[in-house]
Amino acid sequence: MKKEQYLEVTTTHKQSSTNTADCEEEEEDIQWSDDETTTTVTAPEFPEFNSKVQEAINFLGGNVFPKLNWSAPRDANWIALNNSLQCQNLRDIFLLFKSSDFIAHDFTQPFLQCSDDSPDPEISYELVLRKWSELIPGGEFRCFVKENKLIGISQRDYTQYYQHIYKQKDDICSSILDFFEEHVQYKFLDEDFVLDVYRDSWGKVWVIDLNPFGAVTDSLLYTWEELTSGHNLMTDETEGDPAQQDVPAFRHTTSEVTVQPSPCLSYRIPRDFVDLSTGEDAYKLIDFLKLQKSQQEESDEDA
Numbered sequence: 001m002k003k004e005q006y007l008e009v010t011t012t013h014k015q016s017s018t019n020t021a022d023c024e025e026e027e028e029d030i031q032w033s034d035d036e037t038t039t040t041v042t043a044p045e046f047p048e049f050n051s052k053v054q055e056a057i058n059f060l061g062g063n064v065f066p067k068l069n070w071s072a073p074r075d076a077n078w079i080a081l082n083n084s085l086q087c088q089n090l091r092d093i094f095l096l097f098k099s100s101d102f103i104a105h106d107f108t109q110p111f112l113q114c115s116d117d118s119p120d121p122e123i124s125y126e127l128v129l130r131k132w133s134e135l136i137p138g139g140e141f142r143c144f145v146k147e148n149k150l151i152g153i154s155q156r157d158y159t160q161y162y163q164h165i166y167k168q169k170d171d172i173c174s175s176i177l178d179f180f181e182e183h184v185q186y187k188f189l190d191e192d193f194v195l196d197v198y199r200d201s202w203g204k205v206w207v208i209d210l211n212p213f214g215a216v217t218d219s220l221l222y223t224w225e226e227l228t229s230g231h232n233l234m235t236d237e238t239e240g241d242p243a244q245q246d247v248p249a250f251r252h253t254t255s256e257v258t259v260q261p262s263p264c265l266s267y268r269i270p271r272d273f274v275d276l277s278t279g280e281d282a283y284k285l286i287d288f289l290k291l292q293k294s295q296q297e298e299s300d301e302d303a
């Protein structure tokens with residue numbers, strides 16, 4: 001794979017060696033007050049790690065996309081001030097990681113659904129920083145590779161209808177297939193895997209990520225049953241046409257009627273809470289204040 005076509009990890013920082021020291025530091029930072037009912041906890045600081053990360057961020061141009069070994073905190077962008085995963089410093093990264101169920105999953109059950117009997121390997125956790133890149137969601141595609149053959153491509157942001165995908169589907173499909181055959185096929189350790197790619201507005205294809213071929217990876221517009229069995233992958237048009245046999249199936253959202261809410265919405269805080277904190281819904285705020293007032297009056301009466 002050519003280096004310039006790989007939009008990938010530029011900096012990796014191994015954390016494992018600092019873990020023990022960091023824990024000790026954290027314990028020392030708890031300051032017990034004389035008053036038994038209150039405890040003051042000072043947030044731990046990691047000056048050395050912080051400056052290493054900052055150096056890496058600066059090297060990557062000042063804006064980065066953070067990941068842990070497997071996952072990005074995609075479910076936590078709502079908590080960031082910029083509503084995005086773009087980070088400028090370690091504080092931004094910590095906030096996203098602490099708010100993300102996907103990151104918690106990497107820490108607590110990374111081998112969920114692994115079926116072999118071997119004991120779980122020792123994990124060395126790594127913070128992965130990628131140079132930030134403004135990606136257009138309509139340019140992202142997920143490619144399903146079985147026995148080193150590209151069997152299916154799906155629009156990644158399947159909740160939206162993109163007219164350009166509908167219009168250029170043949171071009172998109174063939175540019176991804178060419179890229180796969182030239183740069184990826186037979187070069188990955190496994191013969192079954194899922195490859196995420198980005199096709200930019202000039203038609204150039206970039207690798208975004210590689211994922212396991214199985215239920216831990218979202219099958220998007222396919223079902224895992226279809227992908228593992230190979231049934232139903234072809235449309236009525238392509239089925240039985242020998243010229244289409246080596247062309248992967250291509251699925252995209254076909255009409256605006258099927259547009260769905262973002263899959264990560266369920267990870268956010270309740271809508272009411274957001275409306276109250278921003279004052280966006282004035283009626284909700286008035287109801288909330290009235291409720292507070294009546295509760296206050298009730299407790300005054302009780303006293």
Ligand SMILES: Nc1ncnc2c1ncn2[C@@H]1O[C@H](COP(=O)(O)OP(=O)(O)OP(=O)(O)O)[C@@H](O)[C@H]1O
Nearest residue numbers: 065070071072130131132133134135196208209211
């Ligand atoms: N360098 C980058 N700059 C900006 N956004 C990025 C960058 N890399 C990835 N993204 C965005 O973040 C999304 C998730 O990235 P990625 O696929 O690496 O995370 P993941 O946790 O492995 O996701 P999944 O669980 O779906 O496999 C991508 O679809 C893309 O929209």
Ligand SMILES: [Mg+2]
Nearest residue numbers: 070209210211
């Ligand atoms: Mg992934």
